[in-house]
Amino acid sequence: MENKNTYWQENLRLILICLVIWFVVSFGFGILLVDVLNEFRLGGYKLGFWFAQQGSIYAFLGLIFWYSKKMNDLDKKYNVE
C-alpha cells in the first residue's frame, strides 16, 4: 500500500511538471504573452506566432514521449509492470 502511494505521488509529480510546460508553451507563449514574444523572431516567424502555430505542437509531442519514458522507468522501479 505504502509503495502504491509513493508510485502514485511520483506519477502526479510528473504529470504536474508536464502540464505546467504544456500550459506555458500553448496558453502562455501562444496566447497570453504572444505580443511580447512577437518582438522576437525565428527566421521569418514572429516568435509568439511560431509558438501558436508550430512550437506548441512540437512541445506537446516531446512531453508525451518524455512522460511515457519516465513512467516506464517508474513502472520498473516500483515493479508494477
Next chain:
Amino acid sequence: MDELKFYTYIAVFGTFGLYFAIAIWARAGSTSEFYAAGGGITPLQNGMAIGADWMSAASFISMAGLIAFLGYGGSVFLMGWTGGYVLLAMCLAPYMRKHGKFTVPEFVGDRFYSKTARIVTIICLIVASVTYIIGQMKGVGVAFSRFLEVEYDTGLYIGMGVVFFYAVLGGMKGITYTQIAQYVVLITAYTIPAVFISFQLTGNPIPQLGLGSTLADGSGVYLLDRLDLVVTDLGFKEYTVSKMGGTLNMFAYTLSLMIGTAGLPHVIMRFFTVPSVKAARASAGYALIFIALLYTVAPAVGAMARYNLMNTIEPSAGQNLDYEQRPQWFKDWEKTGLLEFSDKNGDGKIQYTADATTNEMVKVDRDIMVLANPSIANLPNWVIALVAAGGLAAALSTAAGLLLAISSSISHDLLKGILTPDMTEKTELLTGRIVMSVSILFAGYLGLNPPGFAAGTVALAFGLAASSIFPALMMGIFSRSMNDKGAIAGMCAGLGVTMLYVFQHKGIMFIPGTSFLGDMPADWFLGISPNAFGAVGAIVNFSVAFIVLKMTQPAPQVIRDLVDNFRSPHGEIAEAHDH
C-alpha cells in the same frame, strides 16, 4: 473523359478497392474484436488509426482554409486539437485502459457505481457523435460532387455503402486496419501539394520551414512579412497578429477544444484496443506524431493559399487581374457558387478588399482553399486527384470511428449493460452490427436532409464532451472519494450551462429567431463565444460536483479500491473482453 477526371476515378476507386480488401481480410469474429479489435493493436498501428479517426473532413478540408482567413486567430484550432492528446496520454488513457472495459459509458458507470451516470454518458456520447457524423456525411457528398461531378446524393450513397461494408463487417478490427490505410492516403494527399507549393514560393520543400523562409522571387522578403503587407494594404487585418475575439476568448476556445478532444468518446475508445497500459501511453504519442504531420503543415497551406489567392487577383499593387483573364480554377469554382465575383465599379478588373462596399470578391468560401490550392498553384492533375481521395479518406475514416462509438454505446451499454444483461455474445455481436447498420442509414438520412442547425452543432459536440464527459473522467481517476451524486450533478450542471449558453446565443435547438440574446460579440459573457464556452461548463461541472460531494457520503471503500487498482499498471491487466 478528361485527364483530371480519369486520374480522380483511379485515385478514388483504387483507394476504395484497398479498403474493401482490408475489410474482407480483417473480419471481426467476436465482440472483443468488434469493439476493441481484440486488444491486440500495436501502439504504432493504433497511433495511425487514431490519426485517421481524429482527422475528419473538417481537419482535412476546412482547417487550413479557416487559418488562411483568420491568420494568427486560427491558432486556436492548431493548439486546441493537438493539446488534448497531452491530457489523454497522462490523465485518462492509461488508467481507463487498465480498467479494461470496452466503452466510455461503461467506465463511468463502474467508477460511479451508477446506471444513471452511465445513461447520462450514453446520451452525451450519442448526441456528440451524431452531430459529428452529419459533417462527415456532407463531406463525402461534397467531395464526390465536386471531383467526380456526380450528384451529391449519389456520392453520399456510395460513401454509405463503403462504410457499411467495412465497418459492419469488421467492427473495430476492420475499422482500425482500414484507418491505417486511410491515414496513409490522407497524409500523402495533404503533404504533396504543400511540398510543391512551399518549394514554388520559397525554394524550401519542407512546408514547416518554408512558412518561415524568404520568398523565392529574389526580393529577400520573408513570406509572412509580405503576406502581412499585402493583406493590410487591402484593409484586412494583419495576418500574423489578428486575434479571434479577445485574448480571453482565444484562451477559452483553445481550452474547450483541448478538453473536448480529450473527452470525445470515439477517440478515447481507441485506447482500449492496445495490449497494455504502457502501450496506451505510447499510442497517444504516436497518434500525435501522425496528427502533427498534418497540423504543422496546415498553417503553411493556409498562409500560402492566402498569399497565392491575393497574388493571383492583384499580382502587384494596383495591377488588378482582368476578370476576362481569370484562370481556369477561378471559373471552375464559380460554377459551384463557392466563389463569386461582382464587378461593382464596372472596370472589368477584380478588386478584393476588406471594405464591403468596394470588395468585388463577394464570396470566397473558406472550404475551397485546400481543394483549390493545387490548381491555384498550377500543380499537375494527378496531385488534384490525390486531394479528392484524401478528402474522402478523412471523412470516411472519421465516420466509421463515430459509428462504432454509437453502436457500441447502444448495443453494449444500453442493451447488454442495462436493458437485457443476459444477452449472449453472439446475439450482442449481431445486435452491434444491426445497430451500426441503422446508424449508417440514420447518418445518411441526416446527410441528405441536413437539419438547419448542422453548422452550429460541431460546437455542441465539443461543448458536450468538454463540459460533461471530460470532468467526469478526470474526477473519477484523480479523486478517490468522488461519489455518484457529485458526478451526476456535475455532469448535468456543466452540460446545462453550456447548452443554455449555446442556445441563448444561437437559438433553441439552433432554430433561427429563438435566440433570446443576440449572437454578437457584444452580447457574449466576457467576450467568450458560444464555441468556446465548454471550458466554462467544465469549471461549473467540477465546482458543482465537489460541492455535492461535501454534502453527501463519499464513494465506498470498494470503489476506492477500484481506483487504486486502475491507477497502477500492476496486476491483472484486464483483457478488453469478457468480464
